[in-house]
Amino acid sequence: MRELGDNSEAVAHLTRPQRWDSPFDPEMTDGDVSTLLERPEIASIDATAFPGHTPLEGILSNDTSIVKFSAGDIVVREGDYGNSAFLILSGDLRVFTGDYPHSLLGRDTAGKKGFFETISQSWTNSSIAEIRNTERYGRQSLRAEQGHTSRASQRDTQSRVYIRDIPLILDKYRTTKMSDGGLFGELAAMGRIPRTTTIFAETDATLLEIRWQGLREIRRFDEGFRRAIDTRYRENALRIHLRETGLFSALDDDALGKVADATLFETYGAFDWNVSYQRIRAAGGSGAGNEPAIARQGEYADGLLMIRAGFARMAVDYGNGQRTLAYLRAGDTFGLEELYAGWKAGSSVGLRSSLTALGYVDALRVPANILEEFVLPNLAAPPPGIHNQGSRTLADDALLEWAIEERFINATKSMLIDLNLCVRCDDCVRACGSTHGGNPRFIRHGRTFDHWMVANACMHCTDPVCMIGCPTGAIHRSRVGGIVVINDDTCIGCSTCASSCPYNNIRMVEIRGANGVALVDSDTNRPIVKATKCDLCHTNPGGPACVRACPHEALKRVDFQRESLEEGSL
Numbered sequence: 001m002r003e004l005g006d007n008s009e010a011v012a013h014l015t016r017p018q019r020w021d022s023p024f025d026p027e028m029t030d031g032d033v034s035t036l037l038e039r040p041e042i043a044s045i046d047a048t049a050f051p052g053h054t055p056l057e058g059i060l061s062n063d064t065s066i067v068k069f070s071a072g073d074i075v076v077r078e079g080d081y082g083n084s085a086f087l088i089l090s091g092d093l094r095v096f097t098g099d100y101p102h103s104l105l106g107r108d109t110a111g112k113k114g115f116f117e118t119i120s121q122s123w124t125n126s127s128i129a130e131i132r133n134t135e136r137y138g139r140q141s142l143r144a145e146q147g148h149t150s151r152a153s154q155r156d157t158q159s160r161v162y163i164r165d166i167p168l169i170l171d172k173y174r175t176t177k178m179s180d181g182g183l184f185g186e187l188a189a190m191g192r193i194p195r196t197t198t199i200f201a202e203t204d205a206t207l208l209e210i211r212w213q214g215l216r217e218i219r220r221f222d223e224g225f226r227r228a229i230d231t232r233y234r235e236n237a238l239r240i241h242l243r244e245t246g247l248f249s250a251l252d253d254d255a256l257g258k259v260a261d262a263t264l265f266e267t268y269g270a271f272d273w274n275v276s277y278q279r280i281r282a283a284g285g286s287g288a289g290n291e292p293a294i295a296r297q298g299e300y301a302d303g304l305l306m307i308r309a310g311f312a313r314m315a316v317d318y319g320n321g322q323r324t325l326a327y328l329r330a331g332d333t334f335g336l337e338e339l340y341a342g343w344k345a346g347s348s349v350g351l352r353s354s355l356t357a358l359g360y361v362d363a364l365r366v367p368a369n370i371l372e373e374f375v376l377p378n379l380a381a382p383p384p385g386i387h388n389q390g391s392r393t394l395a396d397d398a399l400l401e402w403a404i405e406e407r408f409i410n411a412t413k414s415m416l417i418d419l420n421l422c423v424r425c426d427d428c429v430r431a432c433g434s435t436h437g438g439n440p441r442f443i444r445h446g447r448t449f450d451h452w453m454v455a456n457a458c459m460h461c462t463d464p465v466c467m468i469g470c471p472t473g474a475i476h477r478s479r480v481g482g483i484v485v486i487n488d489d490t491c492i493g494c495s496t497c498a499s500s501c502p503y504n505n506i507r508m509v510e511i512r513g514a515n516g517v518a519l520v521d522s523d524t525n526r527p528i529v530k531a532t533k534c535d536l537c538h539t540n541p542g543g544p545a546c547v548r549a550c551p552h553e554a555l556k557r558v559d560f561q562r563e564s565l566e567e568g569s570l
Contacts, residue, residue: 012513013522019471020058022490024211025065033060036208041087041181049221056218063214069201072162077105078198081477082188084211088180091205095184096198097240098174105198106161130439130532132488132511132519163200170202177202186229187237189215191309191362192464193330194482197240213473238263241364245306247333247375255374264303264365268292269310273359274465274502277407291356294363295334300348303365305334310361310463311409316353324401325353327409329462329561336382339368343376358404359463402449403560407502411459411560413483413536415442415546420451421554431549432534439509441534442546457546458505458534460484462561466506469496475531483536493529506533 036042037060047056066089069075075093076082163169178184178199188195189212210218219226238260242248248259269292270276280290295305297317307328314334315322328334334355342349403409426444433440442457460483467475467484474491477484486497498506510527511519519528536557537544547555 011520012517013520015522020062023062028061032066033057036060045222045225054217059214059217063211065209067207067209069205071201071203072166074161074200076185076195076199078195080195080479081482082185082195083476084209085186085189085215086184087208088178088182089206089208090180092202093178093199093205094175094202095178097176100173104163130509130511131437131514186215192467193309211473251374259370259374262367262370266363266365268294268357269360271360272465272468274500277502294355294357295351297354298350301335301338301351303367304336304339304371306364307332308362308364311358312361313356313358313404314353324404327404339371340376340382343372406447408454408560410461410463412462413460414558414560415455415457416556416558417453417455418451418554419453421552423552427549427551428546428555431545435537435545441532456505458484466497466501469500483538485535486531488530491530497531506531
């Protein structure tokens with residue numbers, strides 16, 4: 001990054017934002033922290049294991065908030081993307097463990113620009129690139145941006161979704177009680193995945209909310225806390241997860257408990273898989289041979305694999321290489337067909353395909369003997385597998401291989417351009433710039449296959465590894481819709497997200513004040529930079545401006561997980 005001189009007319013010196021400049025709860029006091037340290041759940045944490053730059057007291061002061069809920073308030077909702085976990089300080093909560101009416105959830109939506117505001121933005125944009133209102137910095141926390149309120153205003157429950165008739169809900173639907181000392185939400189917060197269930201307050205309750213950055217640090221430095229999280233998952237969330245899987249839905253509680261006790265936790269690849277992926281791609285390597293093996297073709301199936309998070313490649317030996325059959329994602333299983341055939345035949349059957357990790361895979365393995373005891377006797381023959389690919393063309397194969405090799409299977413909102421229709425007018429880029437203050441968030445450039453191009457614009461990934469290292473939580477999932485957004489006020493310009501993005505879809509930009517003056521860090525005399533990327537125009541009533549602006553309908557937003565790549569539907 002270039003260094004600027006001392007010309008005061010060309011630059012404006014500011015203090016660069018730091019990790020804890022925007023605490024999660026500005027009203028957290030030293031007294032609150034002292035009280036929390038006396039709680040048995042926190043007192044058991046070894047404070048001496050934490051480094052001086054990230055003490056336990058600092059995490060409690062800056063990465064937590066004390067939140068009060070009234071009876072009936074919904075605390076977390078199934079499907080929402082969580083950026084925090086909760087510790088129950090007092091009161092009782094209820095977890096839905098069975099079916100329930102989703103009309104209870106009362107989904108809210110992000111605030112949209114009004115009609116006239118949307119129209120007027122084309123002539124109110126500044127001619128100065130990456131202009132920022134410096135008065136905003138330090139005044140708006142991530143918490144406020146995500147729709148939270150201060151502790152003092154949390155008594156106002158009008159904005160909260162709540163359950164009116166708690167006795168009726170408890171009588172009609174299956175729930176489990178959680179009480180003082182219970183911890184929940186940590187899996188969604190750290191795994192960058194949606195909430196898997198809905199939890200509401202049965203009584204008035206006080207909770208400690210821990211944003212995922214603090215949770216990550218506690219888990220990193222305290223071995224006991226890490227073990228407690230794993231144990232809690234096995235005792236609680238695992239049973240819920242198994243119950244939601246069709247194979248185990250009919251089991252009684254005793255049988256389900258035995259399945260849960262025998263289930264193994266397995267991980268493959270690195271949590272920050274983007275590093276190895278970028279290295280392999282830079283070296284020109286690809287294919288299953290460069291991916292961590294989960295199961296190999298021909299080996300005997302010793303259990304059913306259930307994907308919890310991440311992606312895996314399913315392939316068969318083909319000549320001197322391998323042919324990709326499909327990719328598996330959260331909720332998919334592997335090995336059932338062979339396990340069932342072996343059980344019926346009374347002898348082991350070898351796997352008909354291999355499975356490798358596409359980055360990071362979090363999986364469960366249910367041993368074969370457990371399936372034979374509790375599941376297979378009551379199971380009709382599983383549906384035919386996907387091993388017979390005789391009807392699939394080489395073009396279909398090539399498309400699937402391309403999507404997997406480029407990891408576009410991670411994309412939920414990829415910008416796909418049909419090059420046969422695109423006339424290179426750049427109306428899409430200009431529309432993007434008009435929507436974002438004259439600063440377009442992408443260029444019409446990207447990787448191509450046949451007549452398709454995936455533009456270098458944020459894909460709002462299923463597994464957004466850009467979030468892993470962000471020290472402030474500036475890059476996060478929106479609570480509704482799950483799109484990946486950046487809070488400009490709390491972005492400290494560290495470029496961790498830009499470096500982590502495997503697709504080079506995040507840029508670092510030097511920012512300027514309203515008069516065009518460059519904003520410079522007062523300590524280093526270097527430009528202050530911020531991360532910027534596509535935000536799907538989430539405040540625009542009409543959605544992404546680029547799509548609406550294309551005069552030839554050459555551009556569309558594609559969820560690669562919903563497209564039938566095997567059939568070449570693109």
